[in-house]
Amino acid sequence: MTGSAFDPAEFRATGHGLVDILADYLERAQRGDAMPVLPTVDPDELLAQVSGEFPEDPTDDFLGLLRQLVDRSNHLHHPGYIGHQVATVLPQAALAELTHALLNNGMAVYEMGQLQTVMERRVIEFFARAFGWDDSAGGVMTHGGSLGNLTALLAARQSKSGHDVWTEGQREACAVLVSDQAHYCVARAVQVMGWGADGAIRVATDERFHVRRDALERGMEAAAARGRRVLAVVASSCSTATGSFDPLEEVADFCAEHDLWLHVDGAHGAPLVLSATHAHKLAGIERADSVVCDLHKLMSMPALVTAVLFRDGRKSHEAFAQEASYLFRDADPEREWFDVGRRTLECTKRAMGATAYILLRSLGTRCFREHVDRLVGLATTFAGLVRDAADFELACEPEANIVCFRHTPTGFAGDLDALQGRVRTRVLEAGAFYIVQTALRGAKWLRVTVMNPMTDEARLVALLEEVRQAAGDRAG
Ligand SMILES: *Cc1c(COP(=O)(O)O)cnc(C)c1O
Numbered sequence: 001m002t003g004s005a006f007d008p009a010e011f012r013a014t015g016h017g018l019v020d021i022l023a024d025y026l027e028r029a030q031r032g033d034a035m036p037v038l039p040t041v042d043p044d045e046l047l048a049q050v051s052g053e054f055p056e057d058p059t060d061d062f063l064g065l066l067r068q069l070v071d072r073s074n075h076l077h078h079p080g081y082i083g084h085q086v087a088t089v090l091p092q093a094a095l096a097e098l099t100h101a102l103l104n105n106g107m108a109v110y111e112m113g114q115l116q117t118v119m120e121r122r123v124i125e126f127f128a129r130a131f132g133w134d135d136s137a138g139g140v141m142t143h144g145g146s147l148g149n150l151t152a153l154l155a156a157r158q159s160k161s162g163h164d165v166w167t168e169g170q171r172e173a174c175a176v177l178v179s180d181q182a183h184y185c186v187a188r189a190v191q192v193m194g195w196g197a198d199g200a201i202r203v204a205t206d207e208r209f210h211v212r213r214d215a216l217e218r219g220m221e222a223a224a225a226r227g228r229r230v231l232a233v234v235a236s237s238c239s240t241a242t243g244s245f246d247p248l249e250e251v252a253d254f255c256a257e258h259d260l261w262l263h264v265d266g267a268h269g270a271p272l273v274l275s276a277t278h279a280h281k282l283a284g285i286e287r288a289d290s291v292v293c294d295l296h297k298l299m300s301m302p303a304l305v306t307a308v309l310f311r312d313g314r315k316s317h318e319a320f321a322q323e324a325s326y327l328f329r330d331a332d333p334e335r336e337w338f339d340v341g342r343r344t345l346e347c348t349k350r351a352m353g354a355t356a357y358i359l360l361r362s363l364g365t366r367c368f369r370e371h372v373d374r375l376v377g378l379a380t381t382f383a384g385l386v387r388d389a390a391d392f393e394l395a396c397e398p399e400a401n402i403v404c405f406r407h408t409p410t411g412f413a414g415d416l417d418a419l420q421g422r423v424r425t426r427v428l429e430a431g432a433f434y435i436v437q438t439a440l441r442g443a444k445w446l447r448v449t450v451m452n453p454m455t456d457e458a459r460l461v462a463l464l465e466e467v468r469q470a471a472g473d474r475a476g
Contacts, residue, residue: 017063025070026091029077030454036431037078039071074434079454082463083434085240085268085402088452090300092362096355097302106348108341113351117338120353126360127293127307130273132286138313140343141306141353145267145294146185147345148306152290153189153232154319155310156261159289160231166321175199175228176263177219179211179246181239183265198226208396209244209440211235216254232261237282237291238269241438241447242395243379243402245269248284256287264291267306269400271298274365275372281399289315295356297451298372298401305352316343371453375401378450382460389464395445404438404445407467417444419471426470433463 004010028034053059075081076088105113107120120141128137142148153176158165161174174195178186180202190199201223203215216233223230233255235246248264255262264270264285270293272278273285285291290310296303310316317336320343341347360368379401386392386405395404406420424437424446438447446467448460 014062018066021063021067021070022091022094025075026077029075030079032079032432032454032459035071035075035078037080037434038074038083038428038431040428041072077452077454078434079452079456079459080433080463081452082448082450082455082460083436085297085449086303086451087296087298087300088454089302090359090363093301093355093359096358100351100354103351105351107351108339108347108349110338112348116351116354117340119357120340120351121337123353123356123360124307124309126365127270127273127291128309131282131288131291131309131311133309133311136313137309137311138316138337139290139307139309140316140340141349142308142344143306143346143349143352144296144304145183145265145292145306146188148267148292148294148308149183149185149234149263149265150189150192151308151319151344152263152292152310153186153193153234155290155315156232156263157193158318158321159315160259160261164321166318170194173199173226173228175201175223175226175230176232176234177201177203177216177223177230177260178234179203179205179209179236179239181205181209181211181241181244182234182236183240183267186234186265198228201228201230205244209239209242211246211251213247213250213254216251220258230258230260232263232289234263234265235288236269237264237266237285238272238400238402240268241402241440242404243269243398243400243449244396245281245399248282248288250284252284252287261289262287264288266291267294268297268402270294271368271372272376272400274369275376276369277373278376286311295352298375299356299368300371301352301356301359305356313337319343320345374453375450378455378457378460379403379448381457382448382450382463385457385460385464391468392464395440401450403448403450404440405448406443406445407471409468409471420444420446423467423470427463427466430466430470433466435463 105116107113107116110117124139142151176190178200187200201219203219204212206212220230233251235248235251238245252262270291273282293307295301295305336342379398383394383398383403386394391409393406393408407423420437427433427435436447438445
């Protein structure tokens, strides 16, 4: 692997070639008519097209393979990409990531990635301040919200159990209360902790999918009936399916009354705290014990990068209260904020915080505020279009950039759920949009998440027309 593989001149030439390919992609994708959003292919068909041979000698052309990847991937920079909650990535963020990939400064301990570690801390502080927390707050970054929620719940368990669970194992059956709209990773985290399927007690939500105070009380009773002690409540800010924000003040009151840890799963919605218009949806977040915030959703960063934040930064050291003396220099966790590997499941970690730091500083924070406002604004506009159309139904008023709706053609007497599924398949095949679907209270709904600031009202109007056509083609 010596010679040209590490040759700087070769890197320069290939790199320029790659940047040209990516810039062309951006130009075409953002135009929105030059390529499908999602080139749908049957998985087995695609498997047959991708060689499984790995010959000793060079076979394929490096840039050729990357060009294929660009052409045949999902195109999130296409303004018709309104599907899952994955960010339309800032091109500069992609360049920053390329730098990390080459430098490969992992971050288990400070000396493996010094500036990277400090930049991560500064980004954590930025969010902590936005939540209204003081200098005693702290936290760590993980690869994704699922791992972030597990990390926070491990700290909650250690903090609220009343004994050293990490060392001794759990002595009593425990549980967390979580809304019936919570992301599945919360239940999964609970099961990873060994609490079983009953360890996540799901409580009912109101007609707009917010957790209900009276349902929390009933959750406590259900836990007692099952012989379980509740340690924490997980609030969704916002929920994944409909983008509904649980009422944090009420949940915080409930937690204070029952001495419970309040964890806020803000994987999707926590960045709304940056917006003057929308921050009120997170009122009460300053009372949370921990918050998870994905930057690869509303903050336009490449996956994965998640901030796991603790109002009392010392709690961040309780998730993995473990000694690894060959790595960590000092037994005093207070002085070891810089050895982030103590506080995550991960050992080697990508310099994810550094990308966020560089972008927040080089672009300024206003642009992120405006980004959030634009995406939520477009979702609100789309909801208005749906509400005004006689042949569409809105699941609930959007609070974030997520809208659930369904097509209800006048006089249609068939299976409405099946119709949504058919319509979605046809819309995807046509290539101008990527939308997803979700189940709400037993019914199937189409779901749009506006992630791309280049999406505009005209395109959302066109989506409704496209859905009508997709339904008409089959129904007729
Ligand atoms: C996306 C999401 C998650 C999962 O986060 P990943 O980063 O995909 O692991 C968890 N909770 C909520 C509310 C989410 O929207």
